[in-house]
Amino acid sequence: MIAKTKEDFNGLKEIGKICGTIRDELVQSTKPGMTTKELDEMAGEMFEKAGAQSAPKGEYDFPGYTCISINEEVAHGIPGKRTIQEGDLVNIDVSGSKNGYFADTGISFVVGNGDTTLQKICDVAKEAFNAGLEKAKPGAKKSGLGKAVNSIAKQHGLTVIKNLTGHGVGRSIHEAPHHILNFYSRWDDEILKDGMVIAFEPFISTLEEEVFQSDDGWTFLTDESFVAQYEHTIILTKEGPIITTL
16 A cells, blocks of 8 residues: 555554554463463454454454464464463464554564573564664665565574565555565565555564464464564655554
């Protein structure tokens, strides 16, 4: 989507704030002993109260209001009976729509006291996001974001997930540009445009560079790596990027 009108900017900011608020509330509410289903039901109530809809449920008939992934689950985890434990690496991904505008945001975090490596990849994911954000300017090449992400990962002795990417968002949950890579590709020479709306989401990995889909048809997994994500919806403008999901 290319945001052009005041209505566009206001609509994107409204759903961005809703999704960001739900994300933060779920993170703050995550405690050992809770199930992922309990967290997801909180999100459903918050979507309803805000007059908004869950994007995965509404657009893809996903079996949950949000995607909640734990440890070996990297993304698109289905909320259910799994109990959250002290030290778990949890990812909460919230995307929604209201009045025809969409937003997408996610964050990985460690529950309570956990392995320092897990906290490290969460911190590096945020650092990689901020490095890529500096390259998110109209007129710049989209590949600059992935180059920045991969550079930060390498500086910390980590790597990136190559088959999960960011994407365009705004009038639907997934739209052009269809991929924003977490690494540099010289073929990825699309020029970013003023008003372009993107979901930028670095995935930082301890080892593996690809995920695979589980038998449930939704969840993306790793064999022997931990992965952290940090994602916001951004409107690119000549005056600087606007993060709608803060």
